[in-house]
Amino acid sequence: MRRSGPVLSLLAAYAALSVAISLHRQLLTAAPSRIALVGVALLLIAAALVGQHVRLPAWRRWSRTGSLAERGPAAGFGPGWPAISRSLGRWDLVLLGLVLTLWVELGSQLALVIDIGNRSPSMRELAIGLFGVTGVVGALYLPWVLPRAGEWPSARGVRLRRLFVVVMVLAAALKIAAIFAFPTPTIDVWRMMQAGARLLSAGEDPYATFMPEVLAAGRGHGYPVSSYVYAPSMLLVTWPFYLVFGDYRYAYVVADLAACGLLLLIARGAGDRARVDRYAELLALLLLMHPVAFGKAYSDELLVPFLLLAVWLGQTRPGSWMHAAAAGFLVSLKLYLVFLLPLMVLQVVVPARRRALAVTVFALAASASALPFLLWDLAAFVDQAVLFHLRTPALPHGMGFAAWLSSCCALSWPAWTGPVAAGLLSLLGAQLTRGRADGAWLVWGVGGCLVGFFFGANLFPNYLHFVMAMIVAAGLELLSKPDHAVAAGARPVSS
Secondary structure, three states, rough: OOOOHHHHHHHHHHHHHHHHHHHHHHHOOOOOOHHHHHHHHHHHHHHHHHOOOOHHHHHHHHHOOOOOOHHHHHHHHOOOOHHHHHHHHOOHHHHHHHHHHOOOOOHHHHHHHOOOOOOHHHHHHHHHHHHHHHHHHHOOOOHHHHHOOHHHOOHHHHEEEEEEEEHHHHHHHHHHHHHHHOOOOHHHHHHHHHHHHHHHOOOOOOOOOOOOOHHHHOHHHOOOOOOOOOHHHHHHHHHHHHHHHHOOHHHHHHHHHHHHHHHHHOOOOOOHHHHHHHHHHHHHHHHHHOOOOOOOOOOOOOOHHHHHHHHHHHHOOOOOOOHHHHHHHOOOOOOHHHHHHHHHHHHOOOOOOOOOHHHHHHHHHHHHHHHHHHHHHHHHHHHHHHHHHHOOOOOOOOOOOHHHHHHHHOOOOOOOOOHHHHHHHHHHHHHHHOOOOOHHHHHHHHHHHHHHHHHOOOOOOOHHHHHHHHHHHHHHHHHHOOHHHOOOOOOOOOO
């Protein structure tokens, strides 16, 4: 079970972050210090679980020193350990961990709060029904935990695939229903992104135009926004959906479907398709049922398919111009993705045959969407797209360490502390992983983002959506390696 240890740790980190998000929403009406303290504690747990495998020596030890049975006696488990380990190794503990993580994600939301629109009773009932169906479907995967389940007829895998598609369609339908149920959310993010698309359609600069309705909505959250403050590439992603449907939230439906499809594509390169397809389906269910996946209007969900596209191209066409373009565009979508810049650059450059071309394409994809706005109004763009995020103070309802210090001790530190710490960790990870395509760079990315958010001025639950998507991608990259399926006691069969 060479790769089971790292994957189980990543799943435990995912579960901790999922519970942290649900608890944060439940405690919003409580004392701010309690909210931040819960977030701080669970973030530390998640970071510790991820940190077990973020060091290069540890990563190499897991990936090349043999099975758990071979390591047992050397680790002091006694002479009987190899037999116990071999018996345990025939059971797919990773698949069991995936089902349990899915249940934790669903259960924490059912027990605490489901963030669906404005929490209308009818929409909550629909969400509860979908969560119940998903939990039952997850239970149907449990027989695959048994030894030799990979040798079952492929018809069993086909039936599970069909159930997975049904859940995916139901989740998409619920998101569309939420748009009809809440045509005008009160959250400032929705108003800002709608206004930005409307102004762009009218030929006006969203970064230089005052948005009074956005400012009024933002004051209610302690986060006053007067103009468009997101990356221009995010505006270009949402703009077509505004033009066609009048509401950019339809992009979430497409993002979900694209993310699920890309996870299945990443699994196609595995040696044991039947088993790894089950992993991919359960990982896709984790993303579909994420605690903020049915929220109001957050942009972080739209990052997920671009992340998975970069991962898939890194597997199938490493170092190609398509890989460089996907990685560069991903980095341009959100300001905090600058944390990943060193990791993404080396992921593209190291395997490239024509490195100059790869670097050029990456740079163009990362910067092209910003050039028109830089020429349009340089001062407005820099002020709103960059400086605004650095001068925003720590808010009491955040989840990070800065929010806890601010609420309990009235202390603060510079807003650049988190980004600098994350950048240094990302640089270190880039040097140690050097473009390896085994998921290690994604684990370093998770660690960098957690550190950056933890020590940054503000951390909100939607920020963790992308981090948890990186955990999913890292886990699938590890699980799609041929030696995992062999260690799990399965014979390669087609699904």
